[in-house]
Amino acid sequence: MQRQTAAGRDVPAVAVAAMRYRWPGAARDCLAIEQFAVGGGERVFLRGPSGSGKTTLLSLVGGVILPQAGTVSVAGQPLARLSAGVRDRFRADHVGFVFQLFNLLPYLSARDNILLACRFSAARRARLAVRGTSAEAEAQRLASRLELGDVLHRSAAELSVGQQQRVAAARALIGRPGLIVADEPTSALDADRQQAFIDLLLDECAEAGAALLFVSHDLRLARHFDRIVDLAQINQAAVSGEAAA
Amino acid sequence: MTPLLSLSLRSIANRRLSALLTVVAVALSVALLLGVERVRNDARDGFAQTVSGTDLIVGARGGAVQLLLYSVFHIGHASNNVSWQSMQRVAALPQVKWLVPLSLGDSHRGMRVVGTTDDFFRHYRHGEGRALAFAQGKAFAPAPDGLFEAVVGAEVAARFGYAVGQRIVLSHGSLGGEGGPRFADHADKPFTIVGVLARSGTPVDRAVLVGLEGIEAIHVDWHGGAPIPGLAIGPEHVRKFDLSPKSVTAALVGLDSRIAVFRVQRQINTMGEEPLTAILPGATLQELWSLVGVAERALLAVSALVVVVGLAGLVAVVVASLGERRRELAILRALGASPPQVFALLALESVLLSLAGIVLGLGLLYGAGALAAPGLAATWGLNLGLGGPSAGEWRLLGAVIAASLLASLVPAWRAYRYSLADGLTIRI
Ligand SMILES: Nc1ncnc2c1ncn2[C@@H]1O[C@H](COP(=O)(O)OP(=O)(O)O)[C@@H](O)[C@H]1O
Ligand SMILES: [Mg+2]
Numbered sequence: 001m002q003r004q005t006a007a008g009r010d011v012p013a014v015a016v017a018a019m020r021y022r023w024p025g026a027a028r029d030c031l032a033i034e035q036f037a038v039g040g041g042e043r044v045f046l047r048g049p050s051g052s053g054k055t056t057l058l059s060l061v062g063g064v065i066l067p068q069a070g071t072v073s074v075a076g077q078p079l080a081r082l083s084a085g086v087r088d089r090f091r092a093d094h095v096g097f098v099f100q101l102f103n104l105l106p107y108l109s110a111r112d113n114i115l116l117a118c119r120f121s122a123a124r125r126a127r128l129a130v131r132g133t134s135a136e137a138e139a140q141r142l143a144s145r146l147e148l149g150d151v152l153h154r155s156a157a158e159l160s161v162g163q164q165q166r167v168a169a170a171r172a173l174i175g176r177p178g179l180i181v182a183d184e185p186t187s188a189l190d191a192d193r194q195q196a197f198i199d200l201l202l203d204e205c206a207e208a209g210a211a212l213l214f215v216s217h218d219l220r221l222a223r224h225f226d227r228i229v230d231l232a233q234i235n236q237a238a239v240s241g242e243a244a245a
Numbered sequence: 246m247t248p249l250l251s252l253s254l255r256s257i258a259n260r261r262l263s264a265l266l267t268v269v270a271v272a273l274s275v276a277l278l279l280g281v282e283r284v285r286n287d288a289r290d291g292f293a294q295t296v297s298g299t300d301l302i303v304g305a306r307g308g309a310v311q312l313l314l315y316s317v318f319h320i321g322h323a324s325n326n327v328s329w330q331s332m333q334r335v336a337a338l339p340q341v342k343w344l345v346p347l348s349l350g351d352s353h354r355g356m357r358v359v360g361t362t363d364d365f366f367r368h369y370r371h372g373e374g375r376a377l378a379f380a381q382g383k384a385f386a387p388a389p390d391g392l393f394e395a396v397v398g399a400e401v402a403a404r405f406g407y408a409v410g411q412r413i414v415l416s417h418g419s420l421g422g423e424g425g426p427r428f429a430d431h432a433d434k435p436f437t438i439v440g441v442l443a444r445s446g447t448p449v450d451r452a453v454l455v456g457l458e459g460i461e462a463i464h465v466d467w468h469g470g471a472p473i474p475g476l477a478i479g480p481e482h483v484r485k486f487d488l489s490p491k492s493v494t495a496a497l498v499g500l501d502s503r504i505a506v507f508r509v510q511r512q513i514n515t516m517g518e519e520p521l522t523a524i525l526p527g528a529t530l531q532e533l534w535s536l537v538g539v540a541e542r543a544l545l546a547v548s549a550l551v552v553v554v555g556l557a558g559l560v561a562v563v564v565a566s567l568g569e570r571r572r573e574l575a576i577l578r579a580l581g582a583s584p585p586q587v588f589a590l591l592a593l594e595s596v597l598l599s600l601a602g603i604v605l606g607l608g609l610l611y612g613a614g615a616l617a618a619p620g621l622a623a624t625w626g627l628n629l630g631l632g633g634p635s636a637g638e639w640r641l642l643g644a645v646i647a648a649s650l651l652a653s654l655v656p657a658w659r660a661y662r663y664s665l666a667d668g669l670t671i672r673i
Contacts, residue, residue, distance in 0.1 A: 024666075059668035064578055085583050092581020097669070099579070102572050105252075107259030119248040120581035171580075183669070 011076040013179040013211030014038040014061055019070030020237070021053075021060060030056050032237035033070075036229070040178065043202060043212040045222040048231030054215040057231070058181050061213065062095055063087040075178050093123035096172025096210070098182040098201070103168030104156035110163070111152040114139040114171045124175020135174065142170040146200060161188050165197060173204050180205050182214045186221060194221060249586060253594040260566060264598060267559045271602025274555035275645055276609040278548040279638055283614070285541040286637060291372070292534055295447050296497070296526045298370030300506050303327070303335055303344075303513055304495035306520035310536075313529045316347055316495035318448050319357040323349070326492040331519045335498065338512060340505040343368055346493040348460045351415045351431075356401050358415050358453045360460035360493070363387060366396075368499055371447045382409040382440035388458035389484050395436040396454040399444035411438045413453070415463060431463040434480045458488040498523070552645055556599065556652045563595050563656040567663070574664045584664045591660040595653030603645060607634075 016036040022029045030053045038044045048054045059065045060072050063079040071078045075094050079087055096117065104113045118124045118135040128138050143152050146166040151159060159167065165185055172180050182201060186194040198214070202224055205212040214225065222228045257264045296302075296317050304312040305325035314320040336344040345368050348360030359365075363384045366377050380402075385394035397407050407413070412435040436455060444450055465486050466478045478486070500506060506525060513523035574587055582590070634642060 055670055056668070059670070062579065062669055064668045085585070088578075088581050088583035088586075091579070097579040099576075099669075103576065105256075105573055105576060107255045112255075116248065117580055 010040065012037045012039050012073070013042065013075060014213060015071075015073040015076075016057075016060075017071050017073075019060070019067045019072055021056060021065070021067045023056070029237040031060070031067075031235055033057075033234050034236065036234050038179070038211050038213050041206075041209055041211050043205060043224075043226045044214065045225040045228045046213060046215040046231055047217065047219055047222065047228060048215065048235075049217050052231050053235060053237075054217075054231060055183055058097075058183050058213070058215065061179075061181060062091050062097065064091070089121070092117070092121035094177050094179060096174075096177045096180045098165065098168045098172050098180070098185040100184040101161075101188045102164075103171075104159075104164055106155070106157040109153055109155055110143070110148060110159060110167045111136075111139055113156050113167055114142065114152075114174055117171045117174050121175060124177065127176050128174075138174055139170065142173060142204075145204070146170055162190075162193050162197070165189065166200070169197075169201055169204065173208055173210070176208045176210065178210055180210050180212045182212065184216050185214075186216070187218075195223075199224065249590050249593055253590055253597060256570075256590075257594060257597060263562050263566070267555075267562045268598055268602045268605060270558050271552075271555040271599055271649075272605035272609055274548070274552040275603050275606025275642075276613070278545075278552050278641060278645070279606065279610050279634070280613070281541075281544050281548045282638055282641055283610070283635075285545060286635065288541065289534055289538070291446060293527060293530045294372045295530060296369070296371065298368065298374055298499065299497040299526055300500040300503060301498040301510055301513070301523045302495060302526050302529075303332070303498055303521055303523045306522050309522065309524040309529045310533055312495065312522055312524055313526065313533060315349065316497075317526065319349065319359070319452065323494045326494055327496070327521060328492050328519060329490050331516070331521060332493055332496055334516065334518070335496065335513055335521070338509060340500050340502065340509050341498055342501045343499045345369070345497040346457060346490070347495045347497065348457055348490065348492075349494040351417055351460065351463070353401070353413055353415050353453045354405060356398075356404075356451050356453055357448075358455060358460075360455055360457045360490075362457060363391075365454065365497075368497065369449065371445050371449075375445070377445060377449060378443040380441045380443040382438070385439055385454070385456050385459075388456050388488060391439070391456055392459055392462055392484065392488070393434060393436045393480060394439040394455070394459075396440040396442060397438055398442050398450040398452045398454075400450040401453060402441045407438055407441065409438055409441060412436065413438060415453070415455075417464075417467070433477065434463045434483070457490045457493065461488040461490055462486075549644075553648065555602070556649055559595060559598055559602070559649075560652045560655045563591065563598070563653075564659060567591070567656055567659055570660075571663055571667060574660055575667055575669055578664050578667075579669055582664075584661050587664040588657045588661040590657075592650075592653040592657035595656055596649060599646075599649030599652070603642065603649070 014037060016033050019031065019033045020029055021031040046054060060067055061074060063074070063082070066080050071080060073079065074090070077090065079090070082090055105116070108116065115135050118128070125135055128135055143149050146169060148163060148166055148170065151163055156164065156167065168185070180201070186197050189197055198221055201212065302312060302316050304316060305323055305327050307324055311321060315323050332344065332346055335341060343364060345361060345364045349357060351358040366384045369377055380399065385391040385396055395413060401407060414435050415431045417431065436459065442449060462483045465483055466473055466476045500509060510523045510525065513521050577587060
């Protein structure tokens with residue numbers, strides 16, 4: 001039930017190979033990863049302390065920045081081969097993001113925040129159309145699954161942090177991108193809400209057949225994931241950095 | 246279609262107070278700029294049409310601007326008068342249709358007295374060929390019946406509370422009136438007001454008009470600018486004298502056909518007997534405006550600066566908002582917005598604000614124009630056109646729009662840089 005499509009199993013959601021990244025002006029590499037992959041529909045917990053380069057890796061996976069060496073592929077597509085504009089559209093079509101905090105545009109309603117993902121991506125709308133539904137209906141369906149039914153019309157600024165994170169999850173999920181990337185999405189939540197949110201995210205990704213790349217410094221949240229990866233283990237830049245220190 | 250337009254509208258609505266204030270600032274500056282441009286044009290047009298329908302103005306040999314100043318604006322004095330015979334010769338030229346003589350030199354309580362004929366009311370035109378209209382009464386009758394009749398301009402009547410039937414005393418030269426020496430008054434021969442002119446916005450508003458013979462009559466017992474001692478001829482006896490004018494100061498001339506104007510001008514300028522100058526009033530008015538027009542150009546420059554200040558304020562507000570909106574930009578990037586789209590979003594926001602300002606400014610201009618137009622026309626003779634923007638105003642509007650486009654690049658470029666540098670890092 002979890003891994004519905006054959007294609008989803010064969011093509012990794014994320015594949016990083018011989019990749020090296022250094023921020024402009026930085027003295028040394030932030031990331032140097034020989035090999036890292038997230039399988040189709042796989043749910044990976046990526047652990048690393050603060051400042052270890054987790055968000056940087058997610059920026060690379062999103063194609064917002066490009067590595068100086070090596071490749072980052074999403075859904076089999078090496079991102080560096082795409083032109084900047086196409087890469088931005090590719091991200092809109094194939095990757096859903098949930099951040100730590102302030103995920104929403106404060107001047108839009110919860111509903112419009114969710115729909116925004118579809119407005120930037122024709123592919124998400126098309127996938128919904130194939131399933132015989134519309135962006136509005138899907139936003140409604142996700143909202144009721146995430147217990148947001150009665151706050152959809154409210155302005156994002158009026159929502160509680162927990163509600164905001166669930167709206168962000170709905171926005172990442174709408175239109176069924178193959179990969180959901182979550183960057184410490186629970187760090188602003190109360191301890192007892194954290195696990196509930198993660199379980200929700202895991203369920204929805206499974207339901208949508210999406211892979212989940214979840215990063216956090218907090219290993220206690222890593223239950224229920226298919227696999228746990230320690231960034232320090234795969235990042236040679238960090239090893240050499242620590243050795244030097 | 247990306248949702249940029251609705252996003253920038255929503256974002257503006259979210260910051261509606263600062264948005265409103267910047268829009269109002271831009272609107273006021275735009276209204277000021279266009280208002281100045283409009284008043285400037287109308288003032289120039291009004292000025293250029295202080296006399297219209299007159300083809301030539303003739304006076305003694307002298308400078309064109311000087312002749313225009315004393316004959317039309319009643320400023321300064323003629324160095325010489327023109328003999329009546331010379332004026333008759335000009336009137337007799339084949340292309341000359343009419344000639345209205347003007348005799349200047351006396352005053353009434355600081356207002357100039359113009360000796361002329363009742364043809365003046367028939368031929369004097371201002372604006373788009375508008376004739377003088379009477380608010381009260383009628384023109385003075387030709388001598389001898391109307392010898393001591395006078396018509397006063399609207400300003401004279403308003404200033405001194407004059408109405409038809411009142412009697413006034415003229416003074417010699419421009420000395421007379423309140424505080425002037427009493428000897429200069431022609432107190433023995435008062436004039437009766439028979440007409441009050443409606444306001445025209447021309448120097449006629451500030452003039453007292455009488456017949457040429459009246460001017461002669463008050464001077465029969467004068468010589469060389471002072472009463473002849475021991476000689477006092479009362480108004481009842483003065484009619485026995487020859488009151489036909491000996492000389493006048495200037496004349497307005499109308500031609501059968503405007504095409505002949507340069508030929509007739511040359512003929513008058515080269516008439517042998519007495520050195521005369523004929524000028525084309527329109528051309529000389531332009532010349533005069535180019536002298537006084539520096540002020541209006543300075544005014545326009547200042548209001549253009551005010552627009553620049555308004556736009557700078559707008560840029561400052563949008564740029565200041567960027568700091569707190571950096572995470573918003575990162576969210577948009579994550580959702581698939583490209584840096585050019587982020588650029589466009591911010592540019593759009595500034596452009597929408599300045600366009601709103603420009604439209605509101607136009608609204609203010611027309612609103613204020615509609616409210617102020619009757620007053621301006623009555624007091625200043627300014628006819629603020631309420632038609633669509635003129636070519637000059639379109640040019641200014643174009644310049645303002647271009648400037649606001651340029652200004653919008655500032656926040657847009659900053660946002661573009663942010664969105665490239667920040668990646669998905671949500672800076673808090
Ligand atoms: N936009 C950026 N520009 C320059 N350096 C950055 C930027 N974002 C992150 N870094 C640097 O990269 C390193 C890793 O940061 P980050 O990926 O945010 O770590 P984490 O998400 O694991 O806390 C840090 O040293 C940080 O200073
Ligand atoms: Mg991080």
